[in-house]
Amino acid sequence: MILDAVIYELEKIIDKEHIRYNEPMKNHTSFRVGGPADIFILPEKTWQVISAIKILKENSIPFFVMGNGTNLVVKDGGYKGAVIKLTSINNIKVEGNKIRAQAGAFLSNVSIEALKNSLKGMEFASGIPGTVGGAVAMNAGAYGPEIKDIIESAVLTDYDGNLYCFNKEELQLSYRSSIIQRENYIVLEATFALEKGDVIAIKNRMEELNRRRAEKQPLNFPSAGSTFKRPEGHFAGKLIEDAGLKGYSIGGAKVSEKHAGFIINYNNATAKDVLELIKKVQEVVYEKFNVMLEPEIKIIGED
Structure with a gap:
């Protein structure tokens, strides 16, 4: 099997204890949401990153390179491929x-x-x-x-x-x-x-x-910081607040009452809750102010 061959090649360049399988991504994102990654790699050297990418690319395995996951939402179905986390390369x-x-x-x-x-x-x-x-x-x-x-x-x-x-x-x-x-x-x-x-x-x-x-900022709740980019001539948080969405929630995800520019995980939210709330905020703000908010966060994975 291709996957077995890929794992064999990866384990030749990276210690086995730094490669995990079906790793829950909610443990690696500040939003605390997300399904499992098929392969989760924690390289300790720059050359290991380059080598791992080559192996994955040559075998047509999708991959995503992340830092500390503070600007990332992984969907509930997880990531079908490999996630490479760089936090051990930190000199x-x-x-x-x-x-x-x-x-x-x-x-x-x-x-x-x-x-x-x-x-x-x-x-x-x-x-x-x-x-x-x-x-x-x-x-x-x-x-x-x-x-x-x-x-x-x-x-x-x-x-x-x-x-x-x-x-x-x-x-x-x-x-x-x-x-x-x-x-x-x-x-x-x-x-x-x-x-x-x-x-x-x-x-x-x-x-x-x-x-x-x-x-x-609502630092006492899991979030990914500012959810939306600042639209030209506006502030995302003010538009969301003026749209009456402060405190609005879907499932366990909520528009922060402290700062409307933040969507927070206030009660065991799923990625689906977060993404549906992002979509709702975009729709309401566009309807009221004709401004389309663009997410600042990166979204990966499958539903």
């Missing part, structure tokens, strides 16, 4: 005013390293729950600044295992978008160029932003 290295971080490193940990080395510019990222790879791919941002403001370059691979080093311009970073998403590249590493600053001022700024986040 962070400070070189003068620059920080090199592997794709699976948490942004919060990179921000802490910046603080320790009196480097400013990354304070906005200290409360973003995702990893470097996902943040670069979607040009993550908070309270104004975005990844494009601090990134110098990124090492990428394509589905054929070719390596590239793209500078900031080549990454084509724009609002929640990049060439990485459009051309299906995978981030392996990023270098951030920061500035020397005052450690107390940096710490105070990080604490201030995290305090604002805690005051305004």
Whole structure:
């Protein structure tokens, strides 16, 4: 069987304990929803990622590469193929005013390293729950600044295992978008160029932003952060609130009463609940304001 051959090849390059089968994806997404992935891979080295992708591609096995699952909904039927999770590839290295971080490193940990080395510019990222790879791919941002403001370059691979080093311009970073998403590249590493600053001022700024986040966002419930991209000329949360949808729920999924831009899992929601609520919000907002909200979250898998 093809699958047996694929498993045999994968286990030659990655320790068996780092490959799981029928792994519940609700254990790997911040929304806490999702059915099982046929194959779930936790590589520890960059070369293992490249090799695994080659094996999967050569055998026509669908695959998806993820970070910490903070911007991801996996449908209840799970993922028919392989999911590669990069969080074990997480080295962070400070070189003068620059920080090199592997794709699976948490942004919060990179921000802490910046603080320790009196480097400013990354304070906005200290409360973003995702990893470097996902943040670069979607040009993550908070309270104004975005990844494009601090990134110098990124090492990428394509589905054929070719390596590239793209500078900031080549990454084509724009609002929640990049060439990485459009051309299906995978981030392996990023270098951030920061500035020397005052450690107390940096710490105070990080604490201030995290305090604002805690005051305004429903951090006590599973979610994937802001559910929708900001539509041009509007704010998604305000449109949803003005549409009368604050607190509206389907099954165990609810539009947060604290911040209408967040859909939360407040009572054992299924992925179906979340996706139906997203659709309902889109329909009502479009009907009332003629604005089509575009999800910021990634949706994969089968019903």
